[in-house]
Amino acid sequence: MFIELEPIFNNIGAKKEFSYSFSPEDGGIEAPVNVSGAVENRAGVVTLTANTAFQDMVACDRCLKPTPRSFQKQFTHILTPTLNSEDNDDFILVEDMHFDLNALLREDILLELPTKVLCKVDCKGLCPMCGANRNETACGCKKPVDPRLAVLQELLSDS
Numbered sequence: 115m116f117i118e119l120e121p122i123f124n125n126i127g128a129k130k131e132f133s134y135s136f137s138p139e140d141g142g143i144e145a146p147v148n149v150s151g152a153v154e155n156r157a158g159v160v161t162l163t164a165n166t167a168f169q170d171m172v173a174c175d176r177c178l179k180p181t182p183r184s185f186q187k188q189f190t191h192i193l194t195p196t197l198n199s200e201d202n203d204d205f206i207l208v209e210d211m212h213f214d215l216n217a218l219l220r221e222d223i224l225l226e227l228p229t230k231v232l233c234k235v236d237c238k239g240l241c242p243m244c245g246a247n248r249n250e251t252a253c254g255c256k257k258p259v260d261p262r263l264a265v266l267q268e269l270l271s272d273s
């Protein structure tokens with residue numbers, strides 16, 4: 115969604131509310147993101163507040179099981195048409211008054227997304243030898259029966 119910022123910057127007290135959803139095209143988010151919030155000019159300071167939320171399914175980092183993930187976070191930024199000398203992450207330089215809100219929120223979300231999702235905190239993952247899900251079976255792969263595998267394992271542990 116695009117927001118026209120010019121009337122907001124030019125009028126103290128102006129406020130534009132929004133409520134919509136969008137699909138981030140990449141970044142591994144597999145569901146539409148629901149957004150609600152406002153851009154508001156308070157005493158000449160233009161603040162963007164956006165509540166974002168989505169739920170999707172991602173593979174467990176250890177065992178690949180499809181795992182529900184839910185994300186919910188509020189982002190607040192101060193928008194400014196001129197670069198401030200202070201280096202502050204809360205300030206967003208607006209280069210185009212036809213403002214692309216989705217692009218900003220997509221970046222916000224990707225920075226906050228947990229890099230690893232586990233189906234449960236103590237997920238045992240997949241056996242590196244036979245691929246069995248060790249949450250479900252004890253495959254007993256500790257000692258390989260094939261002597262060639264044993265040699266290989268020795269080589270690997272030496273390196």
Ligand SMILES: [Zn+2]
Nearest residue numbers: 174177233237
């Ligand atoms: Zn898992």
Ligand SMILES: [Zn+2]
Nearest residue numbers: 241244253255
């Ligand atoms: Zn195994």
